[in-house]
Amino acid sequence: MLPESTAMVPAFEGRWSAHAVRLRLPSEKASIQISLPEGISAAEETSATLRYLSLDKPSQGELDCLPWRSDPVLDQALAAFPGLRILAQPFGETLFCFLCSATKRIDQIKVICEKVAHAHGAPLTNGSYALPSWETLASVGEQELRECQLGYRAKYIANCARFLAEHPGWLERVSAMPTAEARIALQQLPGVGEKIADCTLLFGAGRLEVFPIDTWIQQAMENLYGLRGWGKAQLQTFAKAHFGSQAGYAQQVLFAHVRSKQNARAAAARKNP
């Protein structure tokens, strides 16, 4: 879901698999407008969209499980982003997008994925392009991928694609494994370490218990929780003990919180240097 800045009403464009929808939040709460291209089944796209937003099932009790009553940091972050959703993205697409993400900014990751989609993906009804399947990616050379500004990530993606082509059904099996096993299996892929494995499981398989540690969350844990000098392994242990079975939801809320404060600081600095 990518914010558009033009309208007064917050609007978002989302693309996954062969779906492309635009969402609006017309009033303050409790409704979402979904606009679709001509000539597709509104009912099917609507239910697919609700699935994508994890609005198709009753809330898994994120808020009840999380320790916001005893944790003012989390409480404040939750208050700043009420109703935040964890997207249910396709497993393979999630893996691909996070393979593009290493030491890149989110807006640049977006551009890179867009270029790969345009160069190698199938056209969608609204004029944009879907991300290519891993099968397609396996037939694309590393050089061609580098032309989409993937840089050194092109080799990881090409090697992943080759592995997946040689192991039919592997991704699907991994997505169904228990989380601890799936985490280890994903890290067998070239270019996939703890962070990308965790993001793939959180956003691509709904494993709310994982807690991906990136530079932003690491900083947030240092600054907001006073955990300076803690290694990633220690932070994992802390997160598991402190946030419990919905740690991934807490991670996203804290991530959104620290990023919004950072964006506000950057905007203020531009206005008043």
Next chain:
DNA sequence: CCCCAGGTGAAAC
């Protein structure tokens, strides 16, 4: 010319 960005792998303590 410097720094950093939703990291990972290899090599060296």
Next chain:
DNA sequence: GTTTCACATGGG
């Protein structure tokens, strides 16, 4: 077990 570095590319 941690620490260090290269890896491409774009933007402040």
